[in-house]
Amino acid sequence: MGVPRAERRRRTEARILDAARVLFAELGYERATIRGVARRAEVDPALVMQYFGSKQELFQQAVRMTPPADGELDAEGAVEHVLGSLTMKLGELPQGSLAMMRSMLTHPEAAASARQVLSRQIDRLAEAMPGDDARLRAALMTLTMLGITVGHQLLEIDELRGVPQEELARLLRPSLRALTGQEVS
Amino acid sequence: MGVPRAERRRRTEARILDAARVLFAELGYERATIRGVARRAEVDPALVMQYFGSKQELFQQAVRMTPPADGELDAEGAVEHVLGSLTMKLGELPQGSLAMMRSMLTHPEAAASARQVLSRQIDRLAEAMPGDDARLRAALMTLTMLGITVGHQLLEIDELRGVPQEELARLLRPSLRALTGQEVS
DNA sequence: GTCTATATTATGATAGAC
DNA sequence: GTCTATCATAATATAGAC
CATH class of the missing domain: 1.10.10.60 (Homeodomain-like)
Incomplete structure (x- = not known):
């Protein structure tokens, strides 16, 4: 050979x-x-x-993953950015992310890794959002997407099976927008 | 004795x-x-x-948990219902739920149990919501709350530490409302 | 360099003394 | 009825033959 x-x-x-x-x-x-x-x-x-x-x-x-290169985002871009993570543009969510998420609740090291990834995401979104509680709202956006992803990819909830990414994005967009904006009393 | x-x-x-x-x-x-x-x-x-x-x-x-007694809900009530699950009115989220959630990604039986609990919740919410895709939107609401709860109670994300339940509810309310309503184009 | 054999450790589960 | 002692199993990790 x-x-x-x-x-x-x-x-x-x-x-x-x-x-x-x-x-x-x-x-x-x-x-x-x-x-x-x-x-x-x-x-x-x-x-x-x-x-x-x-x-x-x-x-x-x-x-181990290469953190996504970051650029400036505005509030609108922030929403589209997190929606984009629903499924990577082409191909699946990186297998490594799934491995980390699968273990994050039971393996301490995976939990630490997950906190770090989420924290980076929260930082990135918070910069793009106005208001004192930007970090908190960015955290809620990030965790919203975490919940959807866990339900979809890991728990494989029936209701999300086979629903095209675009439809999920369409339904979630107003919801995420509500989190970016200033208080809606 | x-x-x-x-x-x-x-x-x-x-x-x-x-x-x-x-x-x-x-x-x-x-x-x-x-x-x-x-x-x-x-x-x-x-x-x-x-x-x-x-x-x-x-x-x-x-x-093992006793499923919450269900009564009729309207769309408004649905939002408040899921927000209420953020932290049980008094005391903590039942320890049994945490045990189930902690294991749901890695223990097949816990996963099955989680799917069942989520499914019941989705059914309940879907009944209270209008539209063809009520079940899908109910699922997204439920998974949103799952994400917040996982981040808060299990991953213990810094940004949510010590944030009073009322503030979380206040920030999440508009976001959840956006999921109940008919399409907001 | 690759694999056989095994050391070590920790678990869930059981049998039987008291 | 309660606990001591142990079995059986399965895993990571290692040492050494080839």
């Missing part, structure tokens, strides 16, 4: 990480096992340990 | 269930252990098994 060993290794590592993301996303941290990841990646379980050292480390690598 | 044995047993059982609710709520199904529950309830671990038979059964008993 003309494939250099470094390249082979890189590919194997990527296959393990993909498998890990799928299993962590489906089962959560506790129920996903090194053995299961290895089976899915078609490698030996010991190899997973060899490459990543521990289950903890494997999880961290699997859910 | 003048306490009849049946009464003693009943009290012990209640103490075990309380301990179980706390641990399941804090740690989730997987990380909570029979031994931990027993320690907190100050009984022998074997006694827990004696009473409940299995961890699974203990969990079911711990999260």
Whole structure:
């Protein structure tokens, strides 16, 4: 084979990480096992340990994400921005995010990671919103989307099955707008 | 001691269930252990098994809840109803609910239970709302509140720490109203 | 470099002494 | 009826053969 060993290794590592993301996303941290990841990646379980050292480390690598490059937003843009996260423009919500969300309620490290991601999102939205309680309202917007995403992607609530993203966005838009604006008494 | 044995047993059982609710709520199904529950309830671990038979059964008993008695609601009442669930009128959100929510993403049975509770809530709200897509909008309202509750009670997002319930309700009300009404183009 | 075999640990569950 | 002792299982992690 003309494939250099470094390249082979890189590919194997990527296959393990993909498998890990799928299993962590489906089962959560506790129920996903090194053995299961290895089976899915078609490698030996010991190899997973060899490459990543521990289950903890494997999880961290699997859910690591590049934070979205930020630019300035106005209040209108903020709404569209969070609506856009409903489903990534093309393809699915990154598998790593699902893995993190699946575990965020039961695995302390995933919880910390989730808080960090949410916090960044809240910061970003708050900058685009007027008023003293901008951070609080930005938090509510962010958690609204978290709830929808959890219900849709993780709990797979019947009512949202197969509903096109555009329809969800259309229904949610006025609701999110109400959170950006100044008080509506 | 003048306490009849049946009464003693009943009290012990209640103490075990309380301990179980706390641990399941804090740690989730997987990380909570029979031994931990027993320690907190100050009984022998074997006694827990004696009473409940299995961890699974203990969990079911711990999260069992009496569904709220339902009466007719209008659209206005629906909003206030979901806002009321932010924090139960007095006292906290029932510990059993927290236990169920904590585990709903990683424990299949908790997930099923959560879907059922959410579905009931969605039904109830949908009846009070006009329009063809009432169920979908009711689902979005319900998931909005789920997101807020998860962020507040389970992830303990900084931005919501110590914010009085009334303020959350005030900020969320217009947003939820937007979901009840017919389309706002 | 890859895998076999195993150490270690923690759990849910059970059997039986008292 | 309550608890001691233990079984059985399954996991992460490691050591060492090949």
